[in-house]
Amino acid sequence: KENSTRIEIRSPDSACNPYLSFAVMLAAGLKGIEEKYPLEPSNDKQLLPSNLNEAIAVMEKSQLVRETLGEHVFEYVLRNKRAEWQDYRRQVSAYELDRYLPVL
Secondary structure, eight states, X not given: OGGGOXXXXXXXXXXXXXXXXXXXXXXXXXXXXXXXXOOOOOOOOOOOOSSHHXXXXXXXXXXXXHHHHOHHXXXXXXXXXXXXXXXXXXXXXXXXXXXXXXGO
């Protein structure tokens, strides 16, 4: 029913840059309208990235994000997120300390 059309938006994490995230969401919505993407129910159980590294890999492949943010901002965000992932990977978790420290 045309009069009861709705849009769904899932708010991004509060730690993100709202200007960049909403710019990409608006661009994605407009592209869907311009290219008349069909709105069909999805049975696809495709999961979202489970960690930052997987999310970086998905973003790197996105032409929409690249065009929306511009080459300079796109590369800057990727560079910062890669550095953030490397910092995260270097941390020793509480689980690792509890599990492996007593063995030593």
